[in-house]
Amino acid sequence: MGDKSDVLQGTLDLMVLKTLESMGPLHGYGIARRIEQVSDNSLSLNQGTIYPALLRLEQRGWIKSEWGASETNRRAKFYSLSRTGRKQIEKETENWERTAATMARFLAPSS
Amino acid sequence: MNGLRVLLVRIASLFHRRNLDADLEEEVRTHLELATADNVARGLSQSAARTAAMRSFGGVSQIKEGYRQQRGLPIFEILVRDFQYSLRQLWKAPGFTITTVLTLAIGIGVNTAIFSMMDAIVLHPLAVPDLDRVVTMTEEQGRGEYKQVALANYQSWLQQNHSFEDLAVRQYASLSLTGSGEATNVDVDYTSANFFHILRAKPLLGRLYEPSECQHGQDHVAVLSYAFWRKHFAADPAIMGHTVRLDDHVYTIVGVMQKSMQYPSTAELFLPLAPTPTQLEDRTSHDYLVLGRLRRGVTMGQVQAEMRVIAERLARSYPASNLGYSVKIEPLLDAINGDLTPLYFRLVLAAAVFVLLVVCANVANLQFVRGIARRPEIAVRTALGAGRNRLLVHLLMENIVLGLLGAIGGLILAAISLHFCAISMPERVARYVAGWSNVSLNGRALAFSLLLAIGAGLVSGMLPALKSLRVNLVDQLKAGSRTTSGSRQTHRLRDLFAISQISLSVLLVIGAALMCKGMWSMLHVADAYQPRQSLTFNITLPAARYATDEKSVAWYQDSLERLRSLPGVTHAEVTTALPDGQDGWSEEVSLENRPTVPGKFQSAMHLAVSAGYFQALHITILAGRLFNGNDTLSSQPVAMVSGKFAERYFPGDNPIGHRIRMGAASEGKDTWVRVVGVCSDVNYDWVDRSNEPAVYFNVAQMPPGHVTYILTTTGNPLLLAGSVHSALAAIDSRIALDGVQTYQQYLNDCLVGLLYVAVWLTVDAGVGLLLAAIGIFGVMANIVAERSREIALRIVLGANPKDMLRMILRRAAILTAAGVISGFVLAGALARLSASLLFGVSPSDPLVFLSISGAVTAIALLVSWGPARRAASIDPMRAIRTD
Numbered sequence: 001m002g003d004k005s006d007v008l009q010g011t012l013d014l015m016v017l018k019t020l021e022s023m024g025p026l027h028g029y030g031i032a033r034r035i036e037q038v039s040d041n042s043l044s045l046n047q048g049t050i051y052p053a054l055l056r057l058e059q060r061g062w063i064k065s066e067w068g069a070s071e072t073n074r075r076a077k078f079y080s081l082s083r084t085g086r087k088q089i090e091k092e093t094e095n096w097e098r099t100a101a102t103m104a105r106f107l108a109p110s111s
Numbered sequence: 112m113n114g115l116r117v118l119l120v121r122i123a124s125l126f127h128r129r130n131l132d133a134d135l136e137e138e139v140r141t142h143l144e145l146a147t148a149d150n151v152a153r154g155l156s157q158s159a160a161r162t163a164a165m166r167s168f169g170g171v172s173q174i175k176e177g178y179r180q181q182r183g184l185p186i187f188e189i190l191v192r193d194f195q196y197s198l199r200q201l202w203k204a205p206g207f208t209i210t211t212v213l214t215l216a217i218g219i220g221v222n223t224a225i226f227s228m229m230d231a232i233v234l235h236p237l238a239v240p241d242l243d244r245v246v247t248m249t250e251e252q253g254r255g256e257y258k259q260v261a262l263a264n265y266q267s268w269l270q271q272n273h274s275f276e277d278l279a280v281r282q283y284a285s286l287s288l289t290g291s292g293e294a295t296n297v298d299v300d301y302t303s304a305n306f307f308h309i310l311r312a313k314p315l316l317g318r319l320y321e322p323s324e325c326q327h328g329q330d331h332v333a334v335l336s337y338a339f340w341r342k343h344f345a346a347d348p349a350i351m352g353h354t355v356r357l358d359d360h361v362y363t364i365v366g367v368m369q370k371s372m373q374y375p376s377t378a379e380l381f382l383p384l385a386p387t388p389t390q391l392e393d394r395t396s397h398d399y400l401v402l403g404r405l406r407r408g409v410t411m412g413q414v415q416a417e418m419r420v421i422a423e424r425l426a427r428s429y430p431a432s433n434l435g436y437s438v439k440i441e442p443l444l445d446a447i448n449g450d451l452t453p454l455y456f457r458l459v460l461a462a463a464v465f466v467l468l469v470v471c472a473n474v475a476n477l478q479f480v481r482g483i484a485r486r487p488e489i490a491v492r493t494a495l496g497a498g499r500n501r502l503l504v505h506l507l508m509e510n511i512v513l514g515l516l517g518a519i520g521g522l523i524l525a526a527i528s529l530h531f532c533a534i535s536m537p538e539r540v541a542r543y544v545a546g547w548s549n550v551s552l553n554g555r556a557l558a559f560s561l562l563l564a565i566g567a568g569l570v571s572g573m574l575p576a577l578k579s580l581r582v583n584l585v586d587q588l589k590a591g592s593r594t595t596s597g598s599r600q601t602h603r604l605r606d607l608f609a610i611s612q613i614s615l616s617v618l619l620v621i622g623a624a625l626m627c628k629g630m631w632s633m634l635h636v637a638d639a640y641q642p643r644q645s646l647t648f649n650i651t652l653p654a655a656r657y658a659t660d661e662k663s664v665a666w667y668q669d670s671l672e673r674l675r676s677l678p679g680v681t682h683a684e685v686t687t688a689l690p691d692g693q694d695g696w697s698e699e700v701s702l703e704n705r706p707t708v709p710g711k712f713q714s715a716m717h718l719a720v721s722a723g724y725f726q727a728l729h730i731t732i733l734a735g736r737l738f739n740g741n742d743t744l745s746s747q748p749v750a751m752v753s754g755k756f757a758e759r760y761f762p763g764d765n766p767i768g769h770r771i772r773m774g775a776a777s778e779g780k781d782t783w784v785r786v787v788g789v790c791s792d793v794n795y796d797w798v799d800r801s802n803e804p805a806v807y808f809n810v811a812q813m814p815p816g817h818v819t820y821i822l823t824t825t826g827n828p829l830l831l832a833g834s835v836h837s838a839l840a841a842i843d844s845r846i847a848l849d850g851v852q853t854y855q856q857y858l859n860d861c862l863v864g865l866l867y868v869a870v871w872l873t874v875d876a877g878v879g880l881l882l883a884a885i886g887i888f889g890v891m892a893n894i895v896a897e898r899s900r901e902i903a904l905r906i907v908l909g910a911n912p913k914d915m916l917r918m919i920l921r922r923a924a925i926l927t928a929a930g931v932i933s934g935f936v937l938a939g940a941l942a943r944l945s946a947s948l949l950f951g952v953s954p955s956d957p958l959v960f961l962s963i964s965g966a967v968t969a970i971a972l973l974v975s976w977g978p979a980r981r982a983a984s985i986d987p988m989r990a991i992r993t994d
Contacts, residue, residue, distance in 0.1 A: 029141070048139075
């Protein structure tokens with residue numbers, strides 16, 4: 001089990017969106033692996049938590065899903081960005097940068 | 112936008128849950144396979160690869176659960192599923208379910224029935240739009256002496272006010288209806304034409320009368336009340352244009368009022384009020400009731416301020432008649448309800464809520480026991496990953512289901528009890544209760560019972576549910592662990608519930624007993640007058656045919672002589688009000704040569720009686736003489752006064768020989784009356800029992816138009832009714848006899864409201880006591896069951912079974928004592944608070960308090976005797992072996 005700190009919801013959403021932007025259509029496992037690789041395994045994420053996040057994004061209409069065949073030839077659901085999803089990435093990125101900048105100001109040694 | 116889209120997607124998902132579940136299943140499986148394949152490629156063995164895949168995926172069930180919650184509307188789904196599950200669970204425990212549902216049904220039923228009556232009678236007696244803007248107005252003389260309104264004052268208000276949309280005036284009258292069969296008296300209301308508009312009343316059939324018909328000579332039209340139309344015309348829709356004969360005037364029926372229009376509740380017919388020019392100028396005859404509809408946005412404070420100014424202006428312009436008068440404005444709803452009815456309802460509803468609390472405590476105790484039995488189930492669910500809140504919702508749902516089932520039973524009980532209330536209410540009283548015929552289980556009552564059901568479910572379920580969630584997983588899941596005992600804290604809670612049940616039932620029973628005792632004394636308050644051997648009835652002399660005093664006096668003389676000669680009659684007398692009844696009215700009184708300060712008023716009860724009245728009712732003469740045959744229309748008018756009158760208005764002086772006058776001086780007639788005697792005090796007001804000063808006039812000198820006859824008899828007074836009818840019909844067959852009943856029945860009618868309160872309180876107390884007895888029995892039985900092994904062990908080790916009996920009884924005694932003492936204190940405090948409500952009741956009645964506490968203690972110990980016996984007769988070997 002270990003100490004797995006929860007990944008902030010918005011953060012995970014943005015990671016998924018960015019992954020789909022750069023990789024194109026991908027199934028859940030692929031997205032989870034990609035996030036792990038990009039974060040250089042420093043993020044201890046339960047891979048399963050990707051699914052509620054994917055559902056949430058789909059419900060908002062930012063991504064769409066389609067059944068297809070995986071590399072092992074199993075039926076797998078492939079997710080891809082929708083048009084609104086693409087626009088959303090910009091907004092989410094801005095949001096994130098603003099938050100990060102704010103946090104950075106808090107964490108900077110006070111003068 | 113986004114939120115709505117998500118909601119729609121979620122709702123849509125509810126309808127193909129099964130497919131979506133399969134999809135999720137497959138997606139997860141694919142994920143794990145891909146991960147396993149990757150791990151194998153990195154050189155792990157098949158099984159290690161799969162384990163690693165599972166580990167990095169996280170808890171599969173939790174993830175799936177989280178996914179499902181994200182997908183659908185989890186709360187809704189959970190509630191529906193829990194609802195179905197609860198129904199199944201309850202079906203499997205029929206004993207528990209039936210007991211609980213019945214208990215809840217009683218609690219909810221009592222409350223719903225009382226709420227329905229309160230709703231119809233107190234909260235919504237009239238179907239009038241914007242009822243809060245409709246007010247009644249009376250004139251207030253000095254402080255607290257309310258009078259009806261003089262017509263000229265009404266005219267002034269009408270012209271000078273800016274606060275009212277409109278004002279209307281009405282006047283009550285009792286007329287004799289002749290023409291079809293035996294003469295009967297009917298209650299009518301003369302109203303101005305806009306009276307109906309103020310109440311926004313529309314006719315059911317035909318039309319209402321116009322202002323042009325409220326003119327002298329044009330006023331022979333009538334609007335029937337719904338009840339009168341049903342009763343006398345069998346609801347014939349073709350009645351318009353027919354005529355009715357009232358007091359020898361003929362009125363043409365032009366309309367029928369709607370059933371919902373029950374104001375004034377007694378009015379059987381509405382007739383146009385057509386005042387004469389002299390009446391319109393009159394500021395001294397306070398004979399009219401004024402009704403107004405406030406303009407939108409005008410507050411009570413504003414209208415009161417304006418009317419104060421107008422009243423002051425009138426007092427300056429007409430000091431002789433208006434000095435010292437102000438205007439009292441009251442919302443119509445308050446005027447209809449009076450002071451007591453809402454208070455009574457609150458009292459009874461409070462008792463019903465207490466019953467519901469006892470019910471909740473009982474259900475909670477049952478739930479505690481059930482909670483212990485369900486521990487393994489809870490433990491398994493927790494182990495399988497059910498969250499705490501999720502389980503709490505699940506457990507509470509069961510209570511809500513129980514509450515709802517209880518509400519169904521409660522509604523049935525409420526319908527039954529309302530039916531009994533309806534059939535036990537005498538029609539002659541019901542007509543004075545506005546809204547009585549509207550009493551039913553309506554939408555508001557349904558909503559109320561639903562609210563109670565959910566509330567009772569949550570209240571009774573919360574603590575047991577929280578308790579049963581605190582299970583020790585490991586202990587519970589260990590095979591063979593069958594502990595049946597609750598934790599120490601559970602015990603303390605259960606004790607607390609048992610104590611509060613006893614406490615509440617002591618409170619209820621003491622309250623009911625005080626009320627019944629008060630009721631009993633009220634029923635016997637007039638026993639000195641032998642009300643069970645006396646027959647009473649009322650008559651009204653039609654003003655048209657008895658226009659002169661001579662004619663009226665002749666009627667009284669003739670009728671009394673004939674009645675006295677009937678076999679079995681010992682006395683026959685008339686009076687305008689019977690002692691301890693509700694017909695007494697008080698009036699301003701003036702003493703000759705002793706003027707009062709202007710604006711300061713003195714009043715007394717005004718009675719007119721026949722000469723033998725005092726003897727018939729054993730009223731003693733303290734000084735002077737009685738009325739006698741020499742007091743006639745041509746002799747000096749005389750009066751008798753009560754002891755209280757002499758004391759208050761002639762302190763240290765002899766009133767005999769002085770002259771007094773009642774009411775305002777009118778039309779230059781010499782209305783001074785000489786006091787010839789003083790009699791002992793008699794009470795004429797069943798509510799205010801302070802024996803107001805009274806003045807008696809002789810009907811042979813000042814004959815009233817409306818009187819009550821009282822006949823004392825040697826046998827059953829009701830058997831005389833027939834011969835009384837024919838004796839009076841022989842004089843004038845067109846005079847109707849009203850309310851022929853014994854004096855006691857008349858007194859009982861005054862007390863009907865109070866009687867209902869007493870009966871409801873007694874029912875509440877009985878139910879409360881029964882439930883508390885069941886409750887303490889349950890608690891004691893449970894204690895014995897839980898401790899059976901301990902008791903068995905003690906017996907094996909040499910304890911005397913009798914000691915075990917004593918041990919259990921001691922525990923019962925401690926619980927009972929705590930409950931009785933707290934209930935005793937609570938009852939004392941509440942009785943003091945509501946003492947003003949309970950006539951004839953002393954809030955500190957040690958006999959009632961002590962005997963009831965004793966009785967409840969005895970009952971509690973008696974029901975604990977069974978469990979205690981069981982403790983003493985436990986077979987040690989069997990008890991120990993059972994586990």
